[in-house]
Amino acid sequence: MGIAAEALKDFKGFNLKKLPEVEPLSSGHRACQGCGEILALRQVLKALGENVIVASATGCMEIVTSPFPQTAWRVPWIHVAFENAAAVISGVESAYKALNRKGKIDQPDVVFLAYGGDGGTADIGLQALSGALERGHNFIYVCLDNEAYMNTGIQRSSSTPYGAMTTTSPPGKKSIGQRTWKKNVAYIAAAHGIPYVATASPAFALDLMNKVKKAAMIPGPAYVHIFSPCPTGWRHETDLAVEVARLAVLTKIFPLYEVIDGRWILSRKVAKPKPVSEYLKVQRRFRHLTEKDIEDIQRRVDEEYEDLLRRCAMSGGEPEKKEGEEAQGD
Amino acid sequence: MGKRVGMEVSIAAAEVVGLCDVDVIAAYPITPQTHIVEHLSELVADGHLDAEFVPVESEHSAMSTCVGAAAAGARTFTSTSSQGYALMAEICYIASSLRLPIVMAVANRALSAPISIWNDHADMMMARDTGWIQTVAENGQEVVDLLLHAYRVAEDPRVLLPVMVNLDGFILSHMIEPIYMPDKEEVQRYLPPYKPALRLDPRNPMTFGPVGMPEVYTEAKKAQDEAMKGALPVIVEAWKEFEKHFGRAYHPVETYKTDGAEILLLTMGSVSETAMTAVDKMRAEGKKVGLVHLRLWRPFPAKELVEALQGAKAIVVVDRAMAFSTQSGPVCVEVKAALFDHGISTYVQNFVAGLGGRDVTVEDFEMMVAKTSDGLAKGLPMTYEIVNVRE
Ligand SMILES: Cc1ncc(C[n+]2csc(CCOP(=O)(O)OP(=O)(O)O)c2C)c(N)n1
Ligand code: SF4
Numbered sequence: 001m002g003i004a005a006e007a008l009k010d011f012k013g014f015n016l017k018k019l020p021e022v023e024p025l026s027s028g029h030r031a032c033q034g035c036g037e038i039l040a041l042r043q044v045l046k047a048l049g050e051n052v053i054v055a056s057a058t059g060c061m062e063i064v065t066s067p068f069p070q071t072a073w074r075v076p077w078i079h080v081a082f083e084n085a086a087a088v089i090s091g092v093e094s095a096y097k098a099l100n101r102k103g104k105i106d107q108p109d110v111v112f113l114a115y116g117g118d119g120g121t122a123d124i125g126l127q128a129l130s131g132a133l134e135r136g137h138n139f140i141y142v143c144l145d146n147e148a149y150m151n152t153g154i155q156r157s158s159s160t161p162y163g164a165m166t167t168t169s170p171p172g173k174k175s176i177g178q179r180t181w182k183k184n185v186a187y188i189a190a191a192h193g194i195p196y197v198a199t200a201s202p203a204f205a206l207d208l209m210n211k212v213k214k215a216a217m218i219p220g221p222a223y224v225h226i227f228s229p230c231p232t233g234w235r236h237e238t239d240l241a242v243e244v245a246r247l248a249v250l251t252k253i254f255p256l257y258e259v260i261d262g263r264w265i266l267s268r269k270v271a272k273p274k275p276v277s278e279y280l281k282v283q284r285r286f287r288h289l290t291e292k293d294i295e296d297i298q299r300r301v302d303e304e305y306e307d308l309l310r311r312c313a314m315s316g317g318e319p320e321k322k323e324g325e326e327a328q329g330d
Numbered sequence: 331m332g333k334r335v336g337m338e339v340s341i342a343a344a345e346v347v348g349l350c351d352v353d354v355i356a357a358y359p360i361t362p363q364t365h366i367v368e369h370l371s372e373l374v375a376d377g378h379l380d381a382e383f384v385p386v387e388s389e390h391s392a393m394s395t396c397v398g399a400a401a402a403g404a405r406t407f408t409s410t411s412s413q414g415y416a417l418m419a420e421i422c423y424i425a426s427s428l429r430l431p432i433v434m435a436v437a438n439r440a441l442s443a444p445i446s447i448w449n450d451h452a453d454m455m456m457a458r459d460t461g462w463i464q465t466v467a468e469n470g471q472e473v474v475d476l477l478l479h480a481y482r483v484a485e486d487p488r489v490l491l492p493v494m495v496n497l498d499g500f501i502l503s504h505m506i507e508p509i510y511m512p513d514k515e516e517v518q519r520y521l522p523p524y525k526p527a528l529r530l531d532p533r534n535p536m537t538f539g540p541v542g543m544p545e546v547y548t549e550a551k552k553a554q555d556e557a558m559k560g561a562l563p564v565i566v567e568a569w570k571e572f573e574k575h576f577g578r579a580y581h582p583v584e585t586y587k588t589d590g591a592e593i594l595l596l597t598m599g600s601v602s603e604t605a606m607t608a609v610d611k612m613r614a615e616g617k618k619v620g621l622v623h624l625r626l627w628r629p630f631p632a633k634e635l636v637e638a639l640q641g642a643k644a645i646v647v648v649d650r651a652m653a654f655s656t657q658s659g660p661v662c663v664e665v666k667a668a669l670f671d672h673g674i675s676t677y678v679q680n681f682v683a684g685l686g687g688r689d690v691t692v693e694d695f696e697m698m699v700a701k702t703s704d705g706l707a708k709g710l711p712m713t714y715e716i717v718n719v720r721e
């Protein structure tokens with residue numbers, strides 16, 4: 001049995017009827033109305049409870065939760081810079097390891113969480129993330145992927161999807177908008193051979209929380225990539241974040257899966273996928289796309305989904321059945 | 331009891347850090363600093379030092395890891411040089427703003443381009459405004475002593491600032507010197523265990539590094555500046571304590587044969603020892619020359635410096651780094667400002683010497699003194715020049 005499977009032997013998932021009451025991230029923060037990122041972060045923290053130390057990258061979630069002298073954090077939290085959340089948590093985790101071993105403290109069960117946006121993860125912070133994953137620190141890294149640099153005003157990142165409009169990938173006579181396909185950081189994380197990688201969505205809250213709980217139980221690094229709609233940057237209605245996140249999964253654009261000890265496992269098979277156009281049309285960042293562009297995107301989405309299925313089949317990963325999951329699914 | 335040993339200075343630096351009960355060391359290689367962290371990794375590997383050795387993937391992460399570890403309550407150490415310092419500089423500002431008592435040894439080296447692995451003070455000068463305390467060693471013994479002193483100062487509850495100990499790359503870092511190495515008990519008597527004022531602890535949650543709106547940023551910087559200024563007496567006190575424990579005395583500003591001196595050389599780092607030889611030679615020839623050298627670069631000991639320089643007819647400031655397109659090198663700017671603030675208008679000549687590993691010799695000092703004395707006699711304007719440039 002691999003490290004992760006061993007640690008998850010007695011795993012019990014959260015129950016839809018009885019969710020944890022703790023709110024380590026308090027209300028009263030300053031995120032925009034309908035922000036999918038803060039919703040995802042809240043779910044992550046509910047899943048982790050209060051015996052946690054959090055390192056934040058610069059970005060929306062740092063700015064909106066910590067304007068001095070206020071703080072939305074009921075757990076210890078540190079922000080240092082944009083690109084180094086993984087390196088900072090490496091230090092925190094190493095300190096706890098040394099201090100516990102040397103008998104200077106007795107706190108062996110603290111959970112270490114680092115999080116950053118897609119810019120702080122896929123671009124400028126990728127090196128620090130890769131270093132920390134490779135060194136095998138016992139921590140969880142959460143990427144809150146809203147597919148652009150939102151904090152600085154909706155500029156493209158390497159996680160911005162093909163064709164999307166941002167302020168540095170504007171569509172025009174000679175441009176479709178974002179010209180490159182989304183960088184797949186979850187695959188990059190998995191290529192490090194770490195015990196646990198997962199994708200998650202705040203529209204599937206139980207699944208997200210269960211994955212984060214697993215990530216905390218497994219020794220060594222864990223990476224969770226969370227799809228996080230941003231009404232401000234994606235130009236969709238503020239009450240649609242959850243709906244947009246759900247559509248991303250149901251159109252196969254953002255499939256939910258886990259990689260446990262190198263075994264790829266689909267969290268939910270999208271048997272009857274919706275067309276990507278349904279997802280694209282509710283967001284004004286895609287409104288300039290032509291039928292032909294949408295066909296190209298559909299083709300690419302299908303190919304990528306096939307690739308994922310192949311990985312699952314080849315590594316012998318079986319889709320897992322989860323309690324309560326159907327109730328909030330399609 | 332400690333003992334006198336013949337040892338490479340880098341190894342001695344690592345040994346003394348190893349005696350300081352450090353908890354976390356983050357390291358990334360760069361010449362000429364490498365021997366320090368290599369030896370620390372050996373101490374950890376052999377079980378002589380109980381610490382987490384984190385072999386990070388860059389200097390940026392080295393400092394980030396130290397920040398995380400120090401915030402979690404660990405005693406931390408890292409070391410770098412030149413380009414490595416440049417890469418970590420972003421986080422160095424944050425380390426001091428978060429008031430984390432990290433200690434770092436910098437084996438001073440020139441900055442690219444052209445790439446040069448040899449010694450000058452460009453990295454030390456880049457660190458000038460980061461809010462770190464900076465001490466400067468002249469020889470191997472001082473490297474050991476200043477590292478011990480660094481932890482004592484950094485962790486003093488009245489200070490809580492990171493400390494950078496500067497040692498000249500190769501010239502010091504790779505020398506084998508006789509060094510008095512204290513033993514663990516001696517170190518423990520001088521250096522109390524680290525008790526963090528605040529730490530990342532789920533039982534007592536705190537927010538570290540929040541956003542500073544315009545209403546608070548200036549106040550935060552003022553508080554930081556006051557902490558830095560307030561560190562000066564603590565630094566001096568820690569040196570006095572050091573003298574009681576180990577018998578070696580240190581001061582922010584050191585003087586050599588300054589009695590009756592009309593021309594004073596002003597230096598920093600290992601070049602001060604060459605300057606002393608030059609002073610001896612010139613004194614033997616009847617020239618009234620003395621030496622003032624700075625041991626403490628930040629906080630800048632302006633008052634002590636002015637006291638040391640007062641009464642001289644001319645001052646020869648030797649800079650080891652460029653400040654492009656200015657009227658003086660970085661050290662000389664400070665010296666002139668300090669004199670001006672105290673209403674003193676001594677004749678000051680500034681020479682930039684020893685860039686990128688170029689030797690600074692006794693003859694160079696003689697030449698600088700001769701030029702200065704000539705300029706003073708003829709009433710020539712004060713100058714700033716790079717010495718020994720081949721045209
Ligand atoms: C070294 C550095 N470069 C640039 C910035 C400016 N900056 C701050 S946050 C940010 C974008 C954050 O985007 P992302 O990581 O995607 O998070 P989001 O705000 O979208 O949640 C940028 C570019 C910075 N703080 N530091
Ligand atoms: S800009 Fe987007 S990600 Fe940032 S707080 Fe607003 S909705 Fe959330």
